[in-house]
Amino acid sequence: MIEIKNLNFSYSKKKPIIKNLNLELHGGNIYGLLGKNGAGKSTLLKNIAGLLFPKQGSVKVFGYHAHQRLPQVLRETYVIPEEFSLPSFTINQYVDIYSVFYPRFSKEQFYGSLEEFKLDPKEKLTALSYGQKKKVIIGFGLASNCNLLLMDEPTNGLDIPSKSQFRKIVASSATEERCFIISTHQVKDVENLIDPIIIMDRGEIIFHQTFEMVSKKLAFEVHKELVEDDQVVYSQSVLGGYSVVTENVTGMEGSIDLEILFNSITSSKDKIHQIFKQ
Template sequence: MINIQSLTFSYRKNKPLFENLQLRLEAGHIYGLLGKNGAGKSTLLKQMAGLLFPDSGTCEVLGYPSAKRQPAFLREIFLVPEEFYLPKVSVKRYVNTYAPFYPNFDEAAFYNYLKEFEIPKDQQLTEMSYGQKKKVLISFALAANTKALIMDEPTNGLDIPSKSQFRKVIAAAVSDDKCIVISTHQVRDLDNLIDSIVIIDDHKIIFREDVQTVTDKLSFKTVSRIEETTGVLFADSNLRGHTVITRNAGQEQSKIDMELLFNAILTNHKPIQEIFN
């Protein structure tokens, strides 16, 4: 679906942001692209969407070089950017203007998403709050029914109930022929949603595993005394005790803690990666 090979890219000459980057993402999955601010997440998404071009290497989506922005490619990809502009028109006018660019656009589904997000369908876009505008854009993106859906920090500006609604509609949207990539530094927002994890740090992919593999190989638990727990790979202390990650030697079933894993990978990457290798 999305195939990046030996990609090198720089904003400034002789200072590559990405160098020989490799990444392959398949249909039927919701990928979480996790990383701190400034790690290169937005730049990578813009490469996929054809808004930035490789200095060398390739980025292909559905077999199309994204940099060429061919019509057949543009019909099957939608990017929800972190920063966006919506024109001074009504919701209905917006749909009538932009929906024809997406042959699989489902107008009924769009208005159902608006209802789910509690957005009035007759309001002018410029009269909405930032969070309302974002929910309109997310609704349009889902209704476009593109095979590749890319979202950059989509939960920024959403309140807690809206984040819950967001997870609900995204989980319902995944299908065997669709690839969804969601970038965020607010790691907890993707709990119980994504099925594959990609962590980027210092402009490099440092971790790429599906959630099932992570829970097969690692155990997440809370203990009262950390010194009584063997093989601790990472620990975070709080008022309830210590939340730890250990090697899953006994085939235990535990719920993944996305934020704990993210912090563990950033601070103790090598021993954790060795478990997966």
């Protein structure tokens, strides 16, 4: 579905944002694109959407170069940006005007999302809070039934109950044909939703694995005292002791703490890479 080869991108010659990036993404997955602010996540999504053009390399979506912005690609791609503006329409008017661009748009699905989010379709978009507007475009994007949905920090502005509702409706909208990419630095918000995990740091992909593989290779434990062991990859202080990541030498698969995994990779990536090479 998405094929990225040797992608390089910069806004100026002095500071490259994406460096020689290679990546293939396929339908049937909800990818988590994780990274700190400034890691290059939003820039990567914009290159996939054809909103930015590669300086070197290529980005192909459905077999076409993304920067060509062809109709057959655009009608199958929906972008939920972190920052956006909406017209002074009611939600009903917005759907009537914009849904026609997406051949498989489901009004039933959209209004189901509105009900889940407790939004009145007669409300004017300009009268809604930022979080409420975010819910509208999330619901619209899922109801578009596009095969590619790009979400940039979709949980920003959502309260705790809304984040739970977000995870529920995204999971229920996933199919074998659709590819979702959720870019976020708020790791906890997408736990138990995403798989595979992609982590970016300083414009490079430093980790790309499934939860199954992570569970086979790494073990996550909490100890009352700091553990001194050659198998320890990473540890950090938590309530009640220390959260520890070790190489999984038992072969027993266990649960994964996504936030601890993210911290361990960004601080000890060489150790992690060595384990996954074995």
